[in-house]
Amino acid sequence: MGSPVMLAHPFRGRWRVQNSPADRVPSHGTSLFALDHSIDLVPVDARGRSAPLRPRSLLRPEPPEWFPGFGRELLAPVAAVVVAIDDGADDHAARRGLPSVTYALTQRARLAEGWAGLAGNHVILRAGEDDSVFLALCHLRRGSIAVRPGQRVEVGERLGACGNSGNSTEPHLHLQAMTAADPSRARPLPITFPGGLPRTGELLDIH
Numbered sequence: 001m002g003s004p005v006m007l008a009h010p011f012r013g014r015w016r017v018q019n020s021p022a023d024r025v026p027s028h029g030t031s032l033f034a035l036d037h038s039i040d041l042v043p044v045d046a047r048g049r050s051a052p053l054r055p056r057s058l059l060r061p062e063p064p065e066w067f068p069g070f071g072r073e074l075l076a077p078v079a080a081v082v083v084a085i086d087d088g089a090d091d092h093a094a095r096r097g098l099p100s101v102t103y104a105l106t107q108r109a110r111l112a113e114g115w116a117g118l119a120g121n122h123v124i125l126r127a128g129e130d131d132s133v134f135l136a137l138c139h140l141r142r143g144s145i146a147v148r149p150g151q152r153v154e155v156g157e158r159l160g161a162c163g164n165s166g167n168s169t170e171p172h173l174h175l176q177a178m179t180a181a182d183p184s185r186a187r188p189l190p191i192t193f194p195g196g197l198p199r200t201g202e203l204l205d206i207h
Contacts (some may be wrong), residue, residue, distance in 0.1 A: 004192040005133050005177045008155050009206045011162075013016045015069075016042045016174070017049070017204065021190065022197040033115045036188035038176035038198075041204075043162055044071020048203055050170055053096075055084035061093030064164040070171040071141055072162045076153040078135065080125035083181045087145045091119040096170055119174070120166020123147060124181050133189060134181050138174040139166050140185040148155050 001023075018040040021027040026036040042050050046152045051067040064070045070091075116122075119138040123145060127133045141163030147153060178186035191197070198204060 002189075004063050004129075004190040005078075005135075007135075007175075007191055007193055008075075009175075009193055010075050010077040010159075010173065010202065011041070011043070011072065011177065012075070012206050013072060014044050014046065014048070014203060014205045015173075015195075016044050016048060017198045017200055017202045018042055020198060020200045020202075022199045028187075031188070033118070033183040034178040034186040034188040035176060035207060037190045038174060038188070039191065040172050040174050042170065043067075043072045044045065044171040044203070045130065046067075050096075050172075051094075057096050061095050062140050064094055064171050067094060067164075067171045069102070069162050070164065071144070071181045074137060074140065074159050074162055076125065076155055076157045076159055077175070078125065078127040078133075079154050080127035080135065080152075081131075082123060082147045082149050082151045082153060083126045084124040084149055084152070085114060085122070085145050085147065087121050087140070087142060089142060091164045091171075092168075094164055094168075094170040118167040120168060121160070121163060122166075125153070126181065126197065132179060134178050136178070136183065136187065137172075138166040138176075139163055139172060141165070141171075 144161035
């Protein structure tokens, strides 16, 4: 498959790793939509929490605004050209507790919409020496995307903000690399970061 795609961390501050391909492949339990080597990154506070855990957190939906990482800045992990954006999905309530029938129904509806319904608001970048690497950053906050298709971005340039759109139970960033802009036709590509690919549960503190 070749060497992993080297990425800069697409954020600053403290984030927790989830669903890392360092632990298993496919990292999300499926090879649909080139998800094999994708990774989830959750913004957390100084205590490593995505949000304080309240009694209602296990029973009821929570507004995404309760999460300190909601709206945290997301940065370009490579020098690239913006291929596509989607900024029309609402940021829905977070659900950290028991699964609900309502969420199961909305999840089914998103799956029926295909990858775009699962990704929510997202940015797709084209990178690589021969333009053969495509990166998708998903679940962005509605109205936060700061780039447009055809725009050239450099490493560290602002792309948007962390949100809770698409198939997301709490504000986080889903990141994946692939061989084409259309995940339904692309093959997955492995990724890595400076210092190596972090494992699930690891805390990253980037300044």
